[in-house]
Amino acid sequence: MPTAWDELPPAIPPGEDGAIFSGSAVVDKNNTSGFFNEEGSGLVAIYTNEGNRAQPGKPQVQSIAYSKDKGRTWTKYEGNPVLFPTETLDFRDPKVFWHDESSMWIMVLAVRDRVEFYTSPNLKEWSFASEFGSDIPHIHRGIFECPDIFRIRVDEDDNTNKWILMHISDSKSEIIAEFEISTAVKYGFKVRKSSNQETIIGYNISNGELFVDRTKSSAIDFLSDFTAIHKAPMKPEHGRVQLSIYVDWSSVEVFGKQGAGTLRHWRRTKGRIASNQ
Structure with missing residues (x-):
């Protein structure tokens, strides 16, 4: 109504x-x-x-x-x-x-x-x-x-x-989420999103993988393997997927199932870069 x-x-x-x-x-x-x-x-x-x-x-x-x-x-x-x-x-x-x-x-x-x-x-x-x-x-x-x-x-x-x-905070956020497995193929979030850039964090149900997609994350032409979808294997627990996501002005950290799956990424911001794990 x-x-x-x-x-x-x-x-x-x-x-x-x-x-x-x-x-x-x-x-x-x-x-x-x-x-x-x-x-x-x-x-x-x-x-x-x-x-x-x-x-x-x-x-x-x-x-x-x-x-x-x-x-x-x-x-x-x-x-x-x-x-x-x-x-x-x-x-x-x-x-x-x-x-x-x-x-x-x-x-x-x-x-x-x-x-x-x-x-x-x-x-x-x-x-x-x-x-x-x-x-x-x-x-x-x-x-x-x-x-x-x-x-x-x-x-x-x-x-x-x-x-x-x-x-x-205009530069830092924390997301804690739990998804119940149903008919969807993927779950996730878009962070640091603007008209021409975004970082996608999610979980792929079909292959059991946690992923960070940074193919559109700010400046992407400075490192050959930066433009990629990075993955980590992780199985659901009791039909659920738990994610803890930390985002600040230069980095994205993702922890799945209390650290069972971990991805850490850095965005290029004002000329600063770092490696990923």
Whole structure:
């Protein structure tokens, strides 16, 4: 059934508190914020103000707004900003969620060379909890833009869970996929794709091979065997194929079935090349 969308007016317009950057919204079903005494639970948006002047030298701060009518209208919290950076200019993109085990709101933020975690009982008062990434060499190039975090079950076991932290990068990505064998002959992905180039990563069901096709991968005329489809044998397990793919500005790494099949390739970027395995 087709879904119709109606464009509504801007929900939270910018003002003297600065521009509105990325953020997230939550349902405050227990009214921890105290914004909804009469109406019960409502929506709270948590977002970055860019160009804020509340504290000199700290233009990026976190603010909140609330809605009592299912997001149709919003009121900015009079106590904004609710969170300031300690020193960095890069302090943005709050993802917020409720953590049942601690009965606290959790915020993850993009902060220069890391992500930082904060906790709050009421969405207004935030305390630093921990950070991730700053002490890990070469983990990324640039800012951990728009981080997201969520929990998943492992192997459909309710007692085994993992937290997944994701972020946007213009030069690096990670793909974890599992395909169930059916009638298709090939499965896969096209990465680093533009109008005239692409790298294809996939699995060929008919001959049981993991492959990387770089016949259209950027500059291909500098090495005779670069323009090829490189393969590695790998059998499905329980009718499924698992792939872990790592892509950055110059390379593609593919691991099948937790390393049973491995292909590592380098793309030519701005004159830099390396060999393949």
